[in-house]
Amino acid sequence: MKSEGKSTINDVARIAGVSKKTVSRVINRSPLLNDETRARVEKVIGELGYVPNPQARALALRRNFLIGLIHDNPNAQMVLGVQQGILEAIRDTDFALVVRPVDRGSPTMLDDIRGFLERQRLFGVMLLPPISENDALARVCREAGARYVRMGSAKLDDDDHAVASNDREAVAAATRHLIEAGHRRIGLVQGPHGFRSAVERRAGFEMAMEEAGLKVPRSLIVEGTYRFESGVAAGDRLLDASPRPTAIVSSNDEMAAGVVQAARQRGLSVPEDLSIVGFDDTATATHMWPPLTTVRWPIIPMARAAASKLLAGTIEGEDDEVEEPSLFLSTLIRRASVAAPRE
Incomplete structure (x- = not known):
């Protein structure tokens, strides 16, 4: 002994x-x-x-137990889901979560984040899209000595530093579901410029339409901001088209709810007159009527895995090998907002 x-x-x-x-x-x-x-x-x-060895542990942790969540994302439900996943991963540990909103449009964003990392001496940070797509920000984290994991709709880094979802394939599957229901004139509410998720989800939509031999007029693709109000505006524009679409794919649930409102303001019924598919499977999808067919984005498991990657190697003797997955598959959840077109 x-x-x-x-x-x-x-x-x-x-x-x-x-x-x-x-x-x-x-x-x-x-x-x-x-x-x-x-x-x-x-x-x-x-x-x-x-x-x-407390000295070795303090050195590894930079004398703190803080995990940072840095984001500039308009989707509040997404941010809350990420926080839940992180908190599940650090439960019963000595780590705490620090949330830092930033402005990706600011010319001083990188310097501001560098100063934040150095002042707080964070052990590690999780970067949410769209700032996670900024390679210069990843370099800032490395230079500041902070571990980082980038979350995205496509792989952004090596497995130790990234978690990703298959947005392109998931939206393609959702679009095929509408095509199989008999829809041929399908509109898209895409995400905002500067988001990789907007690019991936539009690519999935166009891929499925092309596979089916269906053309997508430019008038049937409208950009939104991932917020409810932009969904209403996008819905109005799409429903002004002649002939109007019989189905709409929305790049998130918030905008899909806005499309539903725009349809109802015109006296249209969902899904009898207009079928709608969303993305995320947030609470919005089940709280609206009819319940929304949507893509379930595994945001909580992704965040939990990302935080676990950050925690790897936190004390004496532990290596940096990561066992957490890096790719998470989204799945289509079929509810009552999709039906065959009237004609």
């Missing part, structure tokens, strides 16, 4: 029959372990009197 403070993490791992990473996760109270493994490691730690 070694005296207190003399045992090493290697001793604990060897006697418990686990890796150093597993011992690290037990000490960090990570939720990624089963109870049996946790109990076995804790028993060995108690028997050996092992105490983590």
Whole structure:
């Protein structure tokens, strides 16, 4: 039996029959372990009197336990979902979450974020789209010594520094669902300029339409801002087209709700007169009537995995190997907002 403070993490791992990473996760109270493994490691730690090297841990953590969430995103429900995922990952650890909104249009954005990282000495940061798509921002994080993970609608970095969803394929599947229902004249409310998600989702829509041999007039693609009001405006423009579309794909649920309002203001019924598909599967999708057919974006699991990537290697002896997935698949959720066209 070694005296207190003399045992090493290697001793604990060897006697418990686990890796150093597993011992690290037990000490960090990570939720990624089963109870049996946790109990076995804790028993060995108690028997050996092992105490983590506080100096090594403080060095690894830059003397704090802060995870930053940096964003400039108009979708409040998305930001809340990301926060929930991060908080689930850091539950029962010593880490806390710091949220920092920024203005991506500011000429001083990079300098402002650099100063924030240096002042707060953050252990790591999660970057939300669209600023996550800025390679210069990733360099700022590296130069400031802060770990980072970039969230996006397509792969933006190596697996240790990114989580991504398959937006293009998911929207293509949603569009095919409308085509299979009999729709041929389909409009799109795309996301705002500067968002990779807007590009990926439009590409998926156009891919499915092209596969079906269907042309998309420019008048049937209207840009929105991911906010409800822009969905109303986009819906008005699309429904002014002659002939009007029998179905509309919206790049998020908030704008889809706006399209529904625009349709009802014209006396149109959903889905009898107009079928609508959204994206995200936020609470909006089930709170509106009829319930919205939409693409379920796995935002909480993505955020949880991203935070777990940041936590990897947080104490003495733990390497930087990441076991969390980097690609998350979105799925189509079929509800009552889609039906065959009247004609």
